[in-house]
Amino acid sequence: MAAYIIRRIVSMVPVVFIVSILVFLMIHLTPGDPVQTMLGQSGASAEQIREIRHELGLDRSWPVQYVKFMEQMFTGKEKSITTQRPVISEFWSQFPNTLILAACSLVVAALVGVALGVIAATHPRTTVDYGSMVVSFLGISIPNFWLALVLVYFFAVKLNWLPATGTGGIKHLILPVLVLAFQQVALIARLVRASMLETLEEDYIKTARAKGLPQRTVWLGHGLRNALLPLITLLGLNFGYLLSGAVVIEIVFARQGIGRLIVDAIMAKDFPLVQGAILLTAIVYLLVNLLTDLSYAVIDPRIRY
Amino acid sequence: MTTGATARQPMMTANRDDLITAEMRSERKRIIGRLLRHRGGVVGAVILLILFLVAIFAPIIAPYDPIKITGADALQGPSAKHLMGTDNFGRDILSRVVFGARLSLRMGFIAIAIAAVIGTLIGLVAGSYGGWIESLLMRFVDALMAFPGILLALAVTAMLGPGLTNSMIAVGISFIPSFARLVRSSALQVKEMTYIEAARSIGCGTPHIIRKHIFPNVLTPIIVLSTLGVASAILIGAALSFLGLGAQPPSAEWGIMLAEGRQFMRTAWWIMAFPGLAITITVIAANLIGDGVRDALDPRLKV
Numbered sequence: 276m277a278a279y280i281i282r283r284i285v286s287m288v289p290v291v292f293i294v295s296i297l298v299f300l301m302i303h304l305t306p307g308d309p310v311q312t313m314l315g316q317s318g319a320s321a322e323q324i325r326e327i328r329h330e331l332g333l334d335r336s337w338p339v340q341y342v343k344f345m346e347q348m349f350t351g352k353e354k355s356i357t358t359q360r361p362v363i364s365e366f367w368s369q370f371p372n373t374l375i376l377a378a379c380s381l382v383v384a385a386l387v388g389v390a391l392g393v394i395a396a397t398h399p400r401t402t403v404d405y406g407s408m409v410v411s412f413l414g415i416s417i418p419n420f421w422l423a424l425v426l427v428y429f430f431a432v433k434l435n436w437l438p439a440t441g442t443g444g445i446k447h448l449i450l451p452v453l454v455l456a457f458q459q460v461a462l463i464a465r466l467v468r469a470s471m472l473e474t475l476e477e478d479y480i481k482t483a484r485a486k487g488l489p490q491r492t493v494w495l496g497h498g499l500r501n502a503l504l505p506l507i508t509l510l511g512l513n514f515g516y517l518l519s520g521a522v523v524i525e526i527v528f529a530r531q532g533i534g535r536l537i538v539d540a541i542m543a544k545d546f547p548l549v550q551g552a553i554l555l556t557a558i559v560y561l562l563v564n565l566l567t568d569l570s571y572a573v574i575d576p577r578i579r580y
Numbered sequence: 581m582t583t584g585a586t587a588r589q590p591m592m593t594a595n596r597d598d599l600i601t602a603e604m605r606s607e608r609k610r611i612i613g614r615l616l617r618h619r620g621g622v623v624g625a626v627i628l629l630i631l632f633l634v635a636i637f638a639p640i641i642a643p644y645d646p647i648k649i650t651g652a653d654a655l656q657g658p659s660a661k662h663l664m665g666t667d668n669f670g671r672d673i674l675s676r677v678v679f680g681a682r683l684s685l686r687m688g689f690i691a692i693a694i695a696a697v698i699g700t701l702i703g704l705v706a707g708s709y710g711g712w713i714e715s716l717l718m719r720f721v722d723a724l725m726a727f728p729g730i731l732l733a734l735a736v737t738a739m740l741g742p743g744l745t746n747s748m749i750a751v752g753i754s755f756i757p758s759f760a761r762l763v764r765s766s767a768l769q770v771k772e773m774t775y776i777e778a779a780r781s782i783g784c785g786t787p788h789i790i791r792k793h794i795f796p797n798v799l800t801p802i803i804v805l806s807t808l809g810v811a812s813a814i815l816i817g818a819a820l821s822f823l824g825l826g827a828q829p830p831s832a833e834w835g836i837m838l839a840e841g842r843q844f845m846r847t848a849w850w851i852m853a854f855p856g857l858a859i860t861i862t863v864i865a866a867n868l869i870g871d872g873v874r875d876a877l878d879p880r881l882k883v
Contacts, residue, residue, distance in 0.1 A: 293723035416864040421856030521729040557726040
């Protein structure tokens, strides 16, 4: 077990290294001169441009620049061009907002999705089953930013029950969480249904029934329990996805968060902030995946590494 | 098979290639048959066909110029004159939705073409050669996958700058990892087959084996992933435009229209209603076809 954990963590190192190189190269692979791009049409003199290039370290070799980039990023010396605050603290000040949004959406989606999936699997080929499959299909087909606009139109504009935009209390969370959860519900319900249907065919389910276990225990204790492993994989992957997938939703609801931070930084051509926010989001995502993998062993005692 | 051979006498003396094509033809017939019986797939195909026709004949179908500003007609609700109403510049929503089909379909297909070509190349080379080449390529793909969802497309847009073409490239790049991983795992399975061993034993080189034996046998998952991918590519493309990072105003693009309609939500619901509906219908059609193609080609395939 310990050996597996260590192996898994070590295997992450090259990936994080390549990710950081890719993010570092972003500024160098930009067509045209990045300094010129940052300055826009302001018509800076050649002298000024050289000065900025020197300040950003762009006049040195790539490996030197890379080491410096990483060092400055994580020691908080890399500053946002627009706010002049360290990139890393900009990121962490926005992170909790996105984290809360993603976590709430995932919890809501897991509860509803598992319930729908279980009902569909235990009542195959009924209206409930087909209904939940239709909902799933719509979930992956409706653009979430349009769904968000439609919900805002009905619940905020027409009915005036909920605020349309802003970051704040529970009321501000309801609509964005609903929108993000809708998509996830679809995926979760499909997965739970498929893996439960498969499990319910197994011999040990027959045994469980034969020894007189109540239907509910068979379904939940055996059927659902064995569908949990693929579910955890999906939830882990989707949690990371939600952290970044919240981008568009944060914009629609004018919420504070990582997505908004990145989009605003791209618009403002604030390269250090774009690079930092993208790098840190990717690292958080990799860490979530790591935790997901490690949780298998805890959840499924059959897995031994 | 036997009836086919007796019915067509020349088959008996035909060379091996003819036999293979005949077999492939009957296999293809079976697949097309299965596809035609797939109700969802057929519905999706019909919808997409209509959308293609709308896109091609947009100038004929659209009643008005999609980008011409007519101040006097601003913010009119749906009526006989403007079936879907007008926006704040007096532009006809129906005409803009019709022209928008061009951009969204182009986005979906070009982005997936980019991803399929590059991803397949990476996957084939990694899966067929193995060793350090595979490790290197797959670590690179893993690194790309560390940018979840729309993040990779955002990163590429940050580099290239906003715009329709750039957003197509960005969406294309963000789908490379899925293709590379799928093609690699399929290639790994094919590589273990006896006919690959046979080809190798008669002295075929790896490039030849990739082209003639591995690639044709991993085509099925590539086709399935491509059809399903078009749906997601259209969604992400529209999202980028909605954020202001894709196609730029005044283009008649569905994502842009939603972003513009959002400001007039209180007074003019129709500006944001119809483009959203258009994206949804297009994506539903593409997803239906994707499901149909998967079920017809290989129902066990998990893409």
